[in-house]
Amino acid sequence: xxxxxxxxxxxxxxxxxHTRAALIEAAVACVNIVGPASVSTAQIAATAxxxxxxxxxxxGSAQELYLAVVxxxxxxxxxxxxxxxGLDVSLDRRITGxxxxxxxxxxxxxxxxxxxxxxxxxxxxxxxxEHTPMALAAEQRLDxxxxxxxxDTGLSRAELVGIRHTARTFMLGAVARRLMIPETxxxxxxxxxxxxxxxLPARQ
Amino acid sequence: xxxxxxxxxxxxxxxxxHTRAALIEAAVACVNIVGPASVSTAQIAATAxxxxxxxxxxxGSAQELYLAVVxxxxxxxxxxxxxxxGLDVSLDRRITGxxxxxxxxxxxxxxxxxxxxxxxxxxxxxxxxEHTPMALAAEQRLDxxxxxxxxDTGLSRAELVGIRHTARTFMLGAVARRLMIPETxxxxxxxxxxxxxxxLPARQ
Numbered sequence: 001x002x003x004x005x006x007x008x009x010x011x012x013x014x015x016x017x018h019t020r021a022a023l024i025e026a027a028v029a030c031v032n033i034v035g036p037a038s039v040s041t042a043q044i045a046a047t048a049x050x051x052x053x054x055x056x057x058x059x060g061s062a063q064e065l066y067l068a069v070v071x072x073x074x075x076x077x078x079x080x081x082x083x084x085x086g087l088d089v090s091l092d093r094r095i096t097g098x099x100x101x102x103x104x105x106x107x108x109x110x111x112x113x114x115x116x117x118x119x120x121x122x123x124x125x126x127x128x129x130e131h132t133p134m135a136l137a138a139e140q141r142l143d144x145x146x147x148x149x150x151x152d153t154g155l156s157r158a159e160l161v162g163i164r165h166t167a168r169t170f171m172l173g174a175v176a177r178r179l180m181i182p183e184t185x186x187x188x189x190x191x192x193x194x195x196x197x198x199x200l201p202a203r204q
Numbered sequence: 205x206x207x208x209x210x211x212x213x214x215x216x217x218x219x220x221x222h223t224r225a226a227l228i229e230a231a232v233a234c235v236n237i238v239g240p241a242s243v244s245t246a247q248i249a250a251t252a253x254x255x256x257x258x259x260x261x262x263x264g265s266a267q268e269l270y271l272a273v274v275x276x277x278x279x280x281x282x283x284x285x286x287x288x289x290g291l292d293v294s295l296d297r298r299i300t301g302x303x304x305x306x307x308x309x310x311x312x313x314x315x316x317x318x319x320x321x322x323x324x325x326x327x328x329x330x331x332x333x334e335h336t337p338m339a340l341a342a343e344q345r346l347d348x349x350x351x352x353x354x355x356d357t358g359l360s361r362a363e364l365v366g367i368r369h370t371a372r373t374f375m376l377g378a379v380a381r382r383l384m385i386p387e388t389x390x391x392x393x394x395x396x397x398x399x400x401x402x403x404l405p406a407r408q
Contacts, residue, residue: 035327037241115380119323122383123239135385166374166399173377176319179326181339195370198402 020058020068022048027069031113036120041065066117067130073114074138080105081145087152094149095200099193103185106171107178115175142168153201163199170195224262224272226252231273235317240324245269270321271334277318278342284309285349291356298353299404303397307389310375311382319379346372357405367403374399 026048030039041055041062048054059065084101085094105111121127146164147157155163174188230252234243245259245266252258263269288305289298309315325331350368351361359367378392 118384119380128384132385162395162398166395169377169381169395170370170374171377172380173373173375176323176376176380177373180322180332181336191366191370191373194366195399195402198399 016058019048019050019054022050023055023058023065024069024072027065028072028110028113031069031116032109036066036117063121063124063127066121067127067134069110070114070117070131071134073108073110074134076108076110077105078138078141078145080108081142084145084149086149091153091200095196096193098146098149099189099196102167102171102192103174103189106168106175107185107188112175115172150200155201163196166199167192167195220262223252223254223258226254227259227262227269228273228276231269232276232314232317235273235320236313240270240321267325267328267331270325271331271338273314274318274321274335275338277312277314278338280312280314281309282342282345282349284312285346288349288353290353295357295404299400300397302350302353303393303400306371306375306396307378307393310372310379311389311392316379319376354404359405367400370403371396371399 023044026044027039030044030047034043042052044065045052045054055062055065059068080101083104085097087094089097118131121131143161143164147160150160153160170192174192177183178188227248230248231243234248234251238247246256248269249256249259259266259269263272284305287308289301291298293301322335325335347365347368351364354364357364374396378396381387382392
């Protein structure tokens with residue numbers, strides 16, 4: 001009896017999590033196709049294969065759904081960062097690897113949708129007040145992953161964090177530029193790797 | 205008689221140019237205040253102190269007005285570039301000067317409005333087809349101004365152009381970032397100057 005109750009509960013929790021994830025994925029796809037200004041919760045629900053009431057039920061409002069999308073974007077960026085090479089790889093190959101990783105992280109569909117949503121909601125003080133602590137915590141996690149990969153360079157933590165912030169701002173510009181001018185991932189990877197190499201100590 | 209005709213014509217030309225410039229300045233102000241999605245030609249005309257028909261008369265359509273705003277943005281960016289230090293200044297002070305110049309150029313109100321318009325119209329193939337040759341010509345003028353200021357570094361033209369493109373992409377990211385997170389011009393100038401210094405030969 002107790003076991004059956006636990007089983008039913010877990011299934012409900014799993015089903016809820018599945019519907020939330022499906023709505024977030026659908027929102028990413030819809031925002032990337034039509035933009036955050038034109039997308040509707042009805043379109044997102046239809047793409048996710050759920051009823052229109054599901055957005056209200058699971059998120060309360062479109063704004064909370066979009067905050068969940070941005071939070072998901074930060075998680076995906078961190079997940080890609082975790083695939084970057086560490087101290088066991090030569091500095092030269094590590095820099096090239098991080099160039100690839102950062103391009104993957106910031107051109108991930110979730111990251112692009114998160115960026116579009118942030119640009120769209122930037123004038124909305126309530127949205128930004130909920131986003132800012134989320135962004136600061138996420139950026140700090142990314143700082144830790146980056147600093148841990150370059151502790152052997154002899155640069156201070158502050159210097160390393162500064163280099164990541166410059167590289168991240170460059171990538172943000174590259175994403176904005178890409179919205180206007182088509183370019184290949186290969187060109188972007190090379191440009192970002194050159195930037196990292198200019199700042200980090202000479203190749204080993 | 206001939207003189208009088210010339211005088212009247214010039215006055216009409218001047219008046220037309222004045223109205224066009226007033227509409228472009230008003231569009232810059234309105235786009236920066238309410239964004240390109242919410243601004244109307246009626247609001248722009250009212251801000252410029254002209255009738256609603258003036259937009260139609262001088263530009264034909266809202267889209268042509270916005271193209272003129274973007275063109276104006278490119279001209280303002282080039283005008284700021286022309287104030288940057290040249291070969292008569294030490295390399296160290298020249299790099300600092302260019303850091304200041306680029307921050308001024310890309311945070312100019314016309315540049316910010318042009319950026320917002322481009323992001324808004326990026327999915328409009330007709331708009332982008334008119335913009336792309338304008339952008340390529342403008343970027344080439346900016347390349348010439350930059351390369352001429354650093355011919356004494358021993359770097360090739362292609363290397364110098366590559367460094368400017370990286371710096372410009374960083375600035376585009378900084379502008380996008382600034383839409384979301386407040387920061388000071390001083391921090392941004394220092395970060396951009398560090399980037400230029402990392403790429404250009406050691407200080408003199």
